[in-house]
Amino acid sequence: MFTLGVDIGSTTSKAVILKDGQEILATSLIKAGTGTDGPGRAIEAVLAEGNLRPEEIASVYATGYGRKLLKNADGEMSELSCHARGVHHLLPEVRTIIDIGGQDAKVLSLGTDGRMTEFLMNDKCAAGTGRFLDVMAGILQLRIEDLEKQAALSKQIVKISSTCTVFAESEVISQLANGVEIPDLVAGICQSVASRVAALAKRVGVKETVCMSGGVAKNGGVRKAMEQELGLNITYSPMAQLMGALGAALYAYDKS
Amino acid sequence: MFTLGVDIGSTTSKAVILKDGQEILATSLIKAGTGTDGPGRAIEAVLAEGNLRPEEIASVYATGYGRKLLKNADGEMSELSCHARGVHHLLPEVRTIIDIGGQDAKVLSLGTDGRMTEFLMNDKCAAGTGRFLDVMAGILQLRIEDLEKQAALSKQIVKISSTCTVFAESEVISQLANGVEIPDLVAGICQSVASRVAALAKRVGVKETVCMSGGVAKNGGVRKAMEQELGLNITYSPMAQLMGALGAALYAYDKS
Numbered sequence: 001m002f003t004l005g006v007d008i009g010s011t012t013s014k015a016v017i018l019k020d021g022q023e024i025l026a027t028s029l030i031k032a033g034t035g036t037d038g039p040g041r042a043i044e045a046v047l048a049e050g051n052l053r054p055e056e057i058a059s060v061y062a063t064g065y066g067r068k069l070l071k072n073a074d075g076e077m078s079e080l081s082c083h084a085r086g087v088h089h090l091l092p093e094v095r096t097i098i099d100i101g102g103q104d105a106k107v108l109s110l111g112t113d114g115r116m117t118e119f120l121m122n123d124k125c126a127a128g129t130g131r132f133l134d135v136m137a138g139i140l141q142l143r144i145e146d147l148e149k150q151a152a153l154s155k156q157i158v159k160i161s162s163t164c165t166v167f168a169e170s171e172v173i174s175q176l177a178n179g180v181e182i183p184d185l186v187a188g189i190c191q192s193v194a195s196r197v198a199a200l201a202k203r204v205g206v207k208e209t210v211c212m213s214g215g216v217a218k219n220g221g222v223r224k225a226m227e228q229e230l231g232l233n234i235t236y237s238p239m240a241q242l243m244g245a246l247g248a249a250l251y252a253y254d255k256s
Numbered sequence: 257m258f259t260l261g262v263d264i265g266s267t268t269s270k271a272v273i274l275k276d277g278q279e280i281l282a283t284s285l286i287k288a289g290t291g292t293d294g295p296g297r298a299i300e301a302v303l304a305e306g307n308l309r310p311e312e313i314a315s316v317y318a319t320g321y322g323r324k325l326l327k328n329a330d331g332e333m334s335e336l337s338c339h340a341r342g343v344h345h346l347l348p349e350v351r352t353i354i355d356i357g358g359q360d361a362k363v364l365s366l367g368t369d370g371r372m373t374e375f376l377m378n379d380k381c382a383a384g385t386g387r388f389l390d391v392m393a394g395i396l397q398l399r400i401e402d403l404e405k406q407a408a409l410s411k412q413i414v415k416i417s418s419t420c421t422v423f424a425e426s427e428v429i430s431q432l433a434n435g436v437e438i439p440d441l442v443a444g445i446c447q448s449v450a451s452r453v454a455a456l457a458k459r460v461g462v463k464e465t466v467c468m469s470g471g472v473a474k475n476g477g478v479r480k481a482m483e484q485e486l487g488l489n490i491t492y493s494p495m496a497q498l499m500g501a502l503g504a505a506l507y508a509y510d511k512s
């Protein structure tokens with residue numbers, strides 16, 4: 001039996017087809033989110049990859065910001081529940097999920113059964129989110145994808161003392177004018193995001209194993225800085241962006 | 257007897273000459289702060305205005321961010337003490353001072369004797385400071401001096417829902433794209449600063465009479481919004497920027 005989970009975010013749409021509630025048969029990720037043809041294209045793409053026709057899907061669950069807009073879904077679940085469920089399915093040892101997205105950061109605590117027991121989010125302050133990295137990459141005229149490589153070249157990290165994105169912007173501009181090396185600045189920028197989110201994680205309580213997800217987790221510079229901030233190893237799954245869709249497919253399996 | 261107070265800020269230098277610890281004989285304000293010739297020029301200018309020679313000054317006190325750098329000072333006092341003292345001298349009925357500067361916001365509570373009894377500051381977050389206005393004026397391609405006039409033209413305020421400067425920036429850009437009138441946006445921007453600082457003031461406890469000072473207090477749009485936020489009248493002195501230097505001149509008088 002096949003079930004489908006669709007995660008409709010603000011800028012991307014993801015889909016996962018699960019076989020018998022266990023095996024991931026196919027996945028898709030389209031860079032177009034709610035209110036566009038992204039969700040439809042993600043579903044088409046995942047069906048094509050799985051070589052299935054729509055009528056072969058026993059149940060469809062939607063999650064994410066735009067989940068209410070998916071017609072023909074058999075149900076919907078919150079992003080947090082789906083995220084926790086997806087992570088628990090692939091990485092059952094995980095007890096803490098640190099998810100840093102483009103505009104927010106979330107920390108989830110999971111019990112041994114994979115249910116979410118604690119949760120904290122920052123969606124009010126751009127510091128400690130992908131937005132901070134966007135602003136800094138803009139000043140340094142780097143692409144977001146290049147930050148990891150640059151951070152790895154750093155010989156001596158230059159700490160950013162302002163936590164505020166706006167004040168940090170001025171600080172980075174004046175460091176550049178002082179002739180500080182870009183890789184050292186980038187390492188400081190990654191560390192700034194990590195330390196902001198680590199503070200949030202410590203408020204929730206950090207239990208091992210810790211897993212990072214979200215768009216910013218792709219950046220190894222931030223992951224490394226987070227390991228230093230928390231003093232432990234962090235698991236990263238390349239499936240990170242698909243955890244929500246996977247969780248939705250698991251909920252769809254429960255109901256079918 | 258003449259005493260001199262010099263307030264050396266990060267971007268401006270101010271000086272006040274006081275006669276017999278009572279009457280303001282001369283003032284100066286130079287747009288150059290610590291580490292420049294600003295303090296020297298402010299002293300020259302105030303002496304010229306008062307028609308006095310340096311040796312006629314009985315005592316000099318320095319205050320402000322760069323106060324340690326003033327040679328030949330007879331003493332120095334913190335900005336906060338000088339600010340409170342200056343305000344109390346001119347406006348003895350004031351019990352709460354709300355000071356919004358270019359990079360920070362402070363709220364001071366004064367006792368009936370003019371001494372500071374409580375104090376809170378935000379210097380970590382650009383929201384609720386002059387910096388927020390700078391960023392927004394930049395987006396709207398307005399000069400800071402024009403914000404007051406624009407806010408006064410508003411027919412219907414457009415509230416800014418993000419408190420973060422960075423997120424508010426995106427919000428204002430998309431409102432502009434939606435065709436919202438600039439004066440209505442500017443009124444929302446002034447209100448955002450006022451509501452942020454009003455929250456700080458409420459934590460200190462707001463006792464009447466309330467006085468606003470600092471560079472941002474020159475903006476009538478922010479003052480009006482603050483009156484609405486706090487539900488009371490606010491006193492504003494055109495001497496607002498000189499209160500620190502005046503306080504320093506009063507401390508200089510005590511010691512001479």
Ligand code: SF4
Pocket residue numbers: 124125126127163164165166167380381382383419420421422423
């Ligand atoms: S600290 Fe800076 S980035 Fe954070 S909310 Fe304030 S203005 Fe935004």
